[in-house]
Structures are given as C-alpha cells and as structure tokens.
Amino acid sequence: MAKKTIENVDVAGKTVLMRVDFNVPLNDELKITDDRRVRMALPSIKSVIDRGGRLILMSHLGRPTGEASDSKYSLKPTATCLGELLGQEVAFATDTVGEDAKAKVAALEDGQVLILENLRFNAGEKKGDAAFAGELAAFADIYCNDAFGTCHRTDASMVAVPEAMSGKPKVVGFLVAKEIQYLTDVIANPERPFVAILGGAKVSDKIKVIDNLLGICDKVLIGGAMAYTFALAQGGKIGDSLVEKDKVDLAKELIAKGGDKLMLPVDTHCGDDFNSNCNKQVVKAGEIPDGFEGLDIGPETAKIYSETVKSAKTVVWNGPMGVFEMTPFDAGTKAVAQAIADSDSTSIIGGGDSAAAVQQLGFADQVSHVSTGGGASLAMLEGQEFAAVNLLDEA
Numbered sequence: 001m002a003k004k005t006i007e008n009v010d011v012a013g014k015t016v017l018m019r020v021d022f023n024v025p026l027n028d029e030l031k032i033t034d035d036r037r038v039r040m041a042l043p044s045i046k047s048v049i050d051r052g053g054r055l056i057l058m059s060h061l062g063r064p065t066g067e068a069s070d071s072k073y074s075l076k077p078t079a080t081c082l083g084e085l086l087g088q089e090v091a092f093a094t095d096t097v098g099e100d101a102k103a104k105v106a107a108l109e110d111g112q113v114l115i116l117e118n119l120r121f122n123a124g125e126k127k128g129d130a131a132f133a134g135e136l137a138a139f140a141d142i143y144c145n146d147a148f149g150t151c152h153r154t155d156a157s158m159v160a161v162p163e164a165m166s167g168k169p170k171v172v173g174f175l176v177a178k179e180i181q182y183l184t185d186v187i188a189n190p191e192r193p194f195v196a197i198l199g200g201a202k203v204s205d206k207i208k209v210i211d212n213l214l215g216i217c218d219k220v221l222i223g224g225a226m227a228y229t230f231a232l233a234q235g236g237k238i239g240d241s242l243v244e245k246d247k248v249d250l251a252k253e254l255i256a257k258g259g260d261k262l263m264l265p266v267d268t269h270c271g272d273d274f275n276s277n278c279n280k281q282v283v284k285a286g287e288i289p290d291g292f293e294g295l296d297i298g299p300e301t302a303k304i305y306s307e308t309v310k311s312a313k314t315v316v317w318n319g320p321m322g323v324f325e326m327t328p329f330d331a332g333t334k335a336v337a338q339a340i341a342d343s344d345s346t347s348i349i350g351g352g353d354s355a356a357a358v359q360q361l362g363f364a365d366q367v368s369h370v371s372t373g374g375g376a377s378l379a380m381l382e383g384q385e386f387a388a389v390n391l392l393d394e395a
C-alpha cells in the first residue's frame with residue numbers, strides 16, 4: 001500500500017478532519033477501561049497539532065440505535081482522556097454537524113483539537129448518506145483516515161466524506177499504515193501451524209470469516225457466544241445462552257466443511273444469571289439446562305485449546321472465550337492468553353474487548369501484535385480490500 005500519509009501534507013493553519021476509532025470499552029460509570037485506541041492514534045494527532053494544524057476528530061462508539069443521544073454512547077469520556085494524554089484541553093461538540101459542532105469548528109485555532117459527538121447518533125453515518133457527509137466534509141481542508149478498527153466499514157465518515165472532499169488531500173494516518181503493513185506481511189507468509197481463535201459476542205459479524213480461515217489456517221478454535229450457535233447446529237441444548245438462530249444453517253455447513261480443523265468446546269461454564277454471584281455449573285457442551293446460560297468455555301476445553309495454541313507458530317485471536325469482565329468467567333480467556341504467552345509463536349490479537357482482556361489479564365507484553373481492529377483485522381484475514389483506504393491519495 002503506497003498511500004500518502006499525514007506527514008506528507010502541509011497542515012499549518014489548515015483544518016484536518018481525522019476519522020479515528022475511539023470505540024473504547026466503557027464501564028457502568030462511563031470510565032474508559034482500556035484507552036489503547038486513543039493512545040494509538042496519538043502519533044497522527046500530534047503530527048497535526050505540533051505542526052500548527054487545527055484538528056477535528058470524529059468517531060463512532062458502540063452501536064446506538066436511532067438518533068437519540070444516549071449518554072452511554074457519548075464520546076465525551078474520550079475527549080477527557082485525550083486531553084490528559086496530550087496535556088492540553090480538547091474541545092468537545094455535543095453534536096456532529098449541528099449548531100454546537102459548527103460553532104466549535106469555527107472557533108478552532110492552530111494547534112487545537114476538537115472531538116465531535118458520536119457519528120452514529122446521526123442515522124446518515126451508517127447509511128453512508130451524502131448530505132451528512134457533505135456537511136462533515138465542509139468543515140476541513142484535509143481528510144485523514146486513522147481509524148484502523150473501522151476500515152472494513154463503508155459508513156459515511158469512512159467513504160462518503162473523503163469522496164465529498166475531491167480536490168483536497170486525503171491521506172492515511174500512521175496507525176492505519178502500520179496495522180495494514182503488519183497484517184499483510186503475516187497473512188502473506190504465516191509460519192505453521194497457523195491457529196485462529198474466534199470468540200466474543202458479534203456472532204453474525206464473525207461467523208462468516210470462519211469459511212476463509214478454514215482455507216488458510218491449520219486449526220480454528222471456537223469460543224465465546226459463537227459456540228452456542230454451533231452447539232444448536234449440532235442439536236444441543238443451550239438454555240438461555242446468546243445465540244443467532246439465523247446462523248445455525250451456516251454453522252452446520254462450517255461443521256461439515258471444517259472436519260478436524262474446526263474445534264468446538266467440549267464443555268461449558270454456565271450460570272443462572274449474568275453476574276459473578278450467580279449459581280454456576282460446568283456441563284458438557286450442548287447440555288446447558290433451562291434457566292442457565294453459557295458464560296465461558298469449560299476447563300476441559302480450556303486445556304485442549306491451550307495445548308493446540310502452545311504448539312502453534314502463528315496465532316490470530318479475535319473475541320474473548322467468555323465473559324472475561326466477570327470472574328470466574330475469565331478463566332477460559334486467561335488460559336488461552338497464557339498459552340499464547342507460553343508459545344513460541346507470532347501472535348496477533350484483534351478486537352477492542354480482546355485487547356482489553358489481554359491488557360487486563362496482564363499478557364499484553366507477551367503477544368507480538370495487539371491490533372486495534374477486531375472486525376477489521378478479520379476482514380484482512382478474509383482477503384477483503386478496504387474501500388475506505390483504496391480511495392485515499394497515492395503517495
């Protein structure tokens with residue numbers, strides 16, 4: 001990829017509209033539990049403000065539905081966080097293209113930073129709406145994409161906004177350039193055995209990649225909520241576990257296609273409520289009683305997966321094995337993280353929550369690359385091209 005980067009453009013006195021991925025995990029008190037996605041954008045951010053540019057940052061956070069500005073999905077905490085990391089005040093607009101944003105963009109001075117409110121509070125963002133994109137585009141002289149975690153999306157801020165800025169510079173940020181380079185190199189030439197581990201909660205997003213992974217990996221291990229869609233496909237009982245019923249047929253096809261390559265949990269740690277203090281039991285996969293839900297892989301599965309991971313030379317991991325935020329349902333995720341740390345492999349962890357898990361469990365220094373992209377790194381494994389990157393200026 002030979003794209004023009006932010007350092008290749010003169011930003012002094014100009015306004016730069018930078019798409020970042022500040023989709024960070026927040027706790028119940030709306031505190032950021034892992035600020036990695038903010039920290040990883042710092043090189044591009046500093047490159048603009050240190051050279052006297054005016055910087056507007058835009059991002060989504062979570063998947064809010066409708067246009068209501070739910071405080072649970074507000075980007076305000078990221079403005080505070082970035083302000084602390086930069087040691088300077090970061091302005092925050094309570095809307096994206098409304099009165100507050102317009103006034104704050106107009107007031108922006110050289111070297112200052114403004115964050116707009118969650119792009120997904122405007123229905124135009126997911127729809128790739130041209131009118132919404134046009135309003136954002138009108139704010140700036142230069143467009144920069146440093147949102148690696150969102151590069152597989154064609155939301156307005158990723159595609160329609162740079163399209164609306166024809167004739168103006170459109171460049172990649174340092175994070176996007178670095179992540180794409182790293183993942184491209186590993187995928188082109190993986191050392192074997194090559195093991196992929198998939199888990200988490202976004203079943204419909206992630207189940208599709210399994211087909212492709214079965215073609216390029218030696219083993220594909222399934223954990224997290226995805227496991228219950230597979231258990232259902234095998235005719236098992238899954239109690240109240242998270243499941244996507246419309247993906248059961250696809251799961252059946254993948255089981256048939258995958259054979260020994262596809263490894264599914266043999267046991268499940270389940271609970272009768274979604275909290276640490278619930279009644280718990282370990283059952284065989286597909287034997288979850290009514291009133292219980294699967295919250296982690298069981299200890300036998302953790303052992304089998306650990307052995308597989310320990311002998312791998314390349315590991316790609318996306319999505320925690322269980323609800324790692326709640327003890328003791330972090331055990332499966334911890335076991336897999338420990339196995340990666342113990343292995344002699346090139347390891348790539350993708351996914352906001354997966355990266356947070358690895359950080360929280362203390363393994364971040366022991367993996368080769370913690371990607372800021374979950375779905376985006378999976379899309380690269382699928383061999384997808386990113387429209388959001390392709391349309392940027394060539395170097």
Ligand SMILES: Nc1ncnc2c1ncn2[C@@H]1O[C@H](COP(=O)(O)OP(=O)(O)OP(=O)(O)O)[C@@H](O)[C@H]1O
Pocket residue numbers: 199200201202203223224225242294295296318319320321322323324325350351352353354355373374375
């Ligand atoms: N068995 C389960 N039941 C319910 N939720 C689960 C289960 N296993 C894992 N999860 C939840 O999945 C969430 C993470 O899934 P997700 O697919 O978002 O992964 P990720 O690493 O953040 O990737 P991405 O960046 O694509 O979002 C965690 O919050 C975790 O609690």
Ligand SMILES: O=C(O)[C@H](O)COP(=O)(O)O
Pocket residue numbers: 021023062063149150153351352373374375376
């Ligand atoms: O967390 C992610 O993977 C990115 O921020 C993209 O979020 P999305 O899957 O809601 O588009």
Ligand SMILES: [Mg+2]
Pocket residue numbers: 351352353374
């Ligand atoms: Mg996530």
